[in-house]
Amino acid sequence: MDDGEDADLARLGWIVWTIEVRDPEQRAAPDIGARTEQAMTEMAGSLGCVFSHCVDDDSYDLTPEGTYYSWSVRVPRGEHLRRNEHGVPIAVAALWDYLRTKLPKGLDDWHVRPDRDLSLRDAAADVLREAYPDLLRPMEVAMLGLRRDGAQNLDPRAECWSGIGATMAGSYALWVATDPGATTPCWLVLHVGMVPPAGFWSSSAGQRMSRFSPDRSDPVLILPRPPAPLWMATIETGAFTTNAEARLTDPHTVGARHEWTSPDAEQLAHRVSRDLQALFPRLAAP
Incomplete structure (x- = not known):
């Protein structure tokens, strides 16, 4: 590992930190990521860490590694510095030991290391989120008790798509519940931020964000904060698409997009909470 x-x-x-194993012969059973998710979440939490996600790549596409599986874990600085004799944080080593018990013998091409890019992006996302407590805190409070199907166990997530320093742009998502109208399992995800200011998408930050972020029609978070922003929240059913070609391919697909705006974050949170319970009555159930 590079000391600098x-x-x-x-x-x-x-x-x-990522714990990755290469599996070019596809020895592991399908859905290894899904099958280890709960245990990894619980074990990471007990060790003072946060399990982020697993990349469960069962394909032979352009990835040079071939088939591989990679688990990402957020490790606090103190645990990051507390290493074993191999230079791996003790907490990460414990998670690695667990994963080796869940994979077939003979898979020994492991790569355990800090992910510099993800770490810096996570740090930038934390800065973005902390810059908007007046918007995000009221929304999170308003959604307490409404989230269902395990969504209540998923932390709301800010992502920084452009910039690491003083000028940043990103997004914020809060998982609500599974989509009852979707033909395949998917989440209802609430996106919260501001209406992009005029000229944002043609700026350098906007152009970079548009290359990586999911949808230009969703709200954004920006630093420095623009004066007097118009707050915005959106949610889509799983079948919704703005892609005209996709609609022509399946003209019977039914979907919807719901959008709210307000200059007042408290009023926005109240209206979103009220409307979601009307749109999806099971969210209001005790």
């Missing part, structure tokens, strides 16, 4: 790079990461409050 590790020193840079050690300044962050949280560092993302």
